[in-house]
Amino acid sequence: MKKYIILIILLNTAFLFPAKHPKNIIIMIGDGMGVAQVSTSVLANPNSAFRLFKNTGFSITYSANKLITESAAGATALATGFKTKNRSISVDTNDKPLTTLFEVAKKKNMKSGVVVLCSVVDATPAAFTAHSPDRKNKYDIAHQILTSDCDVVIGGGQKYFRVDTSKDAFDADAFKSSLVKSGYSFYPTFDKLTHATGKKYFALLENEDLPKATERKYSLKDLVKKAIESLNESKTGFVLMIEGSQIDFAGHENNSQYMIDEVKDFAEAVGFVYDFASKDKETLVVVTADHETGGTGITKGNTDGSNMELSFLLKGHTASMVPVFSFGPESDKFTGIQQNSDIGKKLMNCVKGK
Ligand SMILES: [Zn+2]
Known part of the structure; x- marks a missing residue:
């Protein structure tokens, strides 16, 4: 009898509080951001946005063929739910296209967008908007982004969007008119983006990468x-x-x-997103990294995080686990130690479950 009463109570609570799928999903990737990188923000700033998260975990980042992954395979795991070979952009180990979060979102009539501080054809954004056996196929990736129906594309990489490829220079006017048919606007500067009224747009603010945080007139948070x-x-x-x-x-x-400056800039954007999600109540936020870079450690500094110095083991990536922070509906699913591909699968379920 007791069992039945408990069951009835459980069923009733399930009815009153159904598992709520998020309406919006925001994935924040600190490229190369391991625990030491996050610590530079947490130690130096009592109000660091990373401190806000109650749900935390780790991601195991190895790829389908290498213990040490890179951004293409790392982002593919998050964008599709599958590990692939290093350098592959959302294709499987046989180079067959994998369905991305953005593609599923489009079928669900959701909007999609990318905001990056590098060229928008670089590996991480490309894994969400394109498919390619090699991350170096940047002109092809640019073409795919143009036809991917991604609503908001903010970053650098103008040079990959030349309409007349026989010319070396990017022609903003020619690009702008080439977009009219598909309903996109083009904003070549931060100022133009600030005053943007278009619903679908490309804001390509530099020929390649955006300037460093300390040399930019705007922050990641502004974008x-x-x-x-x-x-x-x-x-x-x-x-x-x-x-x-x-x-x-x-x-x-x-x-x-x-590194300290870039993590600070990223943390400010994390704070803005956290604030948005806590007011909105329907947004899942997952903050993680594709891999760790530098074999980074904090080896000098004061207890208040001032005068920190970092040391590095190498100039490449490492296989160290990277942190995961989550907030909002279904954020409790992203805790503990998990494979990067499982994070992608959970994100996929959140989009599919809508
Ligand atoms: Zn790298």
Whole structure:
């Protein structure tokens, strides 16, 4: 009898509080952001956005063929739910296209967007918007992004979008008119993006990568704010991928200050997204990395996080687990130690379950 009463109570609570799928999904990837990188923000700032998350975990990042992964295979695992070979962009180990989160989102009438600090044809954003056996096929990836129906594309990489490929220089006017048919606007500067009214647009702000955080007139947070403003007009929700792209660049350069500054810029964007999601209550936020870069450690500094210095084991990536932070509906599913591909599968279920 007791069993039945408990069952009835459980059924009733399930009815009153059905498992709620998120309306919106925001995936934030700190490229190359391991535990040490996150620690630079947490130790130096009592209000670091990373401290806000109650649900935390780790991601195992190895690829289908290498213990040490890279951004293409790392992002593919998150974008599709499958591990693949290093350098592959959302194709399986036989080079067959894998279904991406963005493709499923489109079938569900959701909007999609990417905001990155590198070229939009680089490996991480490409895994969400294209399919290719090799990340170096940047012109082909650019072509695929143009036809992917991704609503908001913010980052660098103008040179890959030349309409007349016989010319060396990017022609903004020619690109703008080439987009009219498909209903996109083009914004070549941050100022133009700020005043943007288009619902679908490419904001390509540089020929290649965007400037470093300390040399930019705008923060990642500023770009994210604009993207969310545009995407949140959707009544059916959106999927947005945001990348702190240059944490990885700093790791490859073994440059302490560059890394600290990029993590700070990323953390501010994380704070903005957390704030948006806590007000919105229908947005799942997952913050993680594709892999760790630099074999980074904090080896000098004060207890308040001032004067920190980092040391590096190498100029490449490592197989160290990377942290996972999650917030919002279904965020409790992203805790503990998990495979990067399982994070992708869980994200996929959140989009499919809508
Ligand atoms: Zn890298």
